[in-house]
Amino acid sequence: MLKKVFPKDFIWGAATASYQIEGSPLADGAGTSIWHRFSHTSGNILNGDTGDIADDHYNRYKEDISIMKHLGLKAYRFSISWPRIFPYGKGKINEKGLDFYNRLVDVLLDAEIIPFVTLYHWDLPAALQDLGGWMNRDIACWYADYADYMFQRLGDRVKNWITLNEPWVMAFIGHFTGEHAPGMKDIYGAFSVVHNQLRAHSKAVKSFKEENIKNGKIGITLSNSSHDPATDSEEDKRAAQLAHEWTNYPLFLNPIFKGDYPTLLKEKVYEYLPNNYQKDMQDIKEEIDFVGINYYSGDLIKADSNSFLGGKNVERGLPKTEMGWEIYPEGFYKILKGVQDEYNPKEVYVTENGAAFNDKVEEEQVHDESRIEYLKKHFEKAHKAIEDGVKLKGYFVWSLLDNFEWAWGYSKRFGIVYVDYKTQKRIIKDSGKWYSNFIKNNEL
Numbered sequence: 363m364l365k366k367v368f369p370k371d372f373i374w375g376a377a378t379a380s381y382q383i384e385g386s387p388l389a390d391g392a393g394t395s396i397w398h399r400f401s402h403t404s405g406n407i408l409n410g411d412t413g414d415i416a417d418d419h420y421n422r423y424k425e426d427i428s429i430m431k432h433l434g435l436k437a438y439r440f441s442i443s444w445p446r447i448f449p450y451g452k453g454k455i456n457e458k459g460l461d462f463y464n465r466l467v468d469v470l471l472d473a474e475i476i477p478f479v480t481l482y483h484w485d486l487p488a489a490l491q492d493l494g495g496w497m498n499r500d501i502a503c504w505y506a507d508y509a510d511y512m513f514q515r516l517g518d519r520v521k522n523w524i525t526l527n528e529p530w531v532m533a534f535i536g537h538f539t540g541e542h543a544p545g546m547k548d549i550y551g552a553f554s555v556v557h558n559q560l561r562a563h564s565k566a567v568k569s570f571k572e573e574n575i576k577n578g579k580i581g582i583t584l585s586n587s588s589h590d591p592a593t594d595s596e597e598d599k600r601a602a603q604l605a606h607e608w609t610n611y612p613l614f615l616n617p618i619f620k621g622d623y624p625t626l627l628k629e630k631v632y633e634y635l636p637n638n639y640q641k642d643m644q645d646i647k648e649e650i651d652f653v654g655i656n657y658y659s660g661d662l663i664k665a666d667s668n669s670f671l672g673g674k675n676v677e678r679g680l681p682k683t684e685m686g687w688e689i690y691p692e693g694f695y696k697i698l699k700g701v702q703d704e705y706n707p708k709e710v711y712v713t714e715n716g717a718a719f720n721d722k723v724e725e726e727q728v729h730d731e732s733r734i735e736y737l738k739k740h741f742e743k744a745h746k747a748i749e750d751g752v753k754l755k756g757y758f759v760w761s762l763l764d765n766f767e768w769a770w771g772y773s774k775r776f777g778i779v780y781v782d783y784k785t786q787k788r789i790i791k792d793s794g795k796w797y798s799n800f801i802k803n804n805e806l
């Protein structure tokens with residue numbers, strides 16, 4: 363078989379998020395986040411787990427960066443915890459919180475690892491939630507002020523910025539199903555959260571441009587799962603298209619690139635959108651430098667008049683990961699090709715892709731063959747996407763470390779590095795070793 367060689371300057375990395383790995387959520391003057399509150403409310407997280415200790419990365423970041431260096435990662439995507447910087451979300455600044463990220467960035471640069479910073483990966487300052495959080499229109503200003511402050515303080519060293527991580531999940535799992543913080547069940551609220559995240563994102567992008575950061579790039583990271591129609595019937599095709607417009611990149615990219623919500627979706631959910639939302643669309647339409655794609659699995663969609671937006675997932679018997687998510691690399695290709703064809707972004711990054719499996723430690727080793735297989739198959743599709751014109755520039759495996767998997771607590775392991783939560787010992791899994799070797803060769 364012909365070798366699949368990736369472009370020479372392709373950026374291979376790994377990703378994490380603040381609340382999932384850092385621990386010490388209230389250290390050094392940090393404010394409470396909605397995830398701290400949510401995980402400390404019984405019944406919300408499996409086994410009553412919290413992010414209080416997590417991977418203790420707040421204290422062990424140097425060790426973790428030396429692991430990254432040892433693996434040969436070219437870049438690292440991490441997120442900043444907003445309440446560490448602004449304990450109340452706005453106003454008073456906490457320099458000690460900023461110091462942590464200053465040190466993190468400096469040690470990364472010393473190790474020649476490029477930092478990719480996510481400004482918001484779901485840990486909103488709780489003080490802002492008390493003012494309505496993402497449902498309050500003022501959040502566009504609160505967020506843009508926070509973002510601008512970070513551009514000023516880290517922009518001399520951090521060149522790659524991601525405004526929001528998976529705003530769909532924030533809106534609908536946080537405000538409609540209530541499985542994530544802040545745990546609300548309000549469909550009108552959820553659509554206002556979509557809209558205000560878009561407003562906040564574009565406002566931050568505008569101030570980023572004003573800061574004029576040398577070589578700076580800014581984008582947004584979106585959740586995706588490929589939605590195939592169960593049959594060729596018009597009903598199933600429409601249901602799959604609606605699911606695509608609602609849960610994938612179009613919900614956010616259509617406004618950002620075209621200044622309007624996607625067509626079918628808009629018809630369907632018109633009554634849920636905020637009053638006079640149209641007057642914001644011109645402001646929301648704002649050029650970005652790249653699109654971040656997160657992809658884990660696919661779904662087969664059948665029309666179903668009883669379900670929200672008229673579609674439900676049906677079984678197709680594909681193998682699944684420990685999350686119960688279908689392994690469907692073909693869908694990854696469709697999402698990558700789709701985003702390029704539909705919106706033609708200047709650059710695309712895979713900002714998350716990976717899998718949870720039931721890893722076991724055997725004599726200080728973790729033989730996670732299934733994860734290696736998963737990654738290989740998805741790398742192959744990424745390669746095909748590049749060959750077919752997708753401007754894919756980099757790829758971040760989720761995740762560097764096993765970590766706090768939100769409502770699932772510590773029960774799901776996504777890392778290429780195993781974490782023993784009792785001792786905080788790290789063990790590079792076979793997938794980590796495989797990835798390291800793969801990066802050296804840059805080919806499959």
Ligand code: FCB
Nearest residue numbers: 379527528531760767776
């Ligand atoms: C994504 C999240 C990330 C992680 C993975 C498994 O939705 O962005 O934090 O939990 O799923």
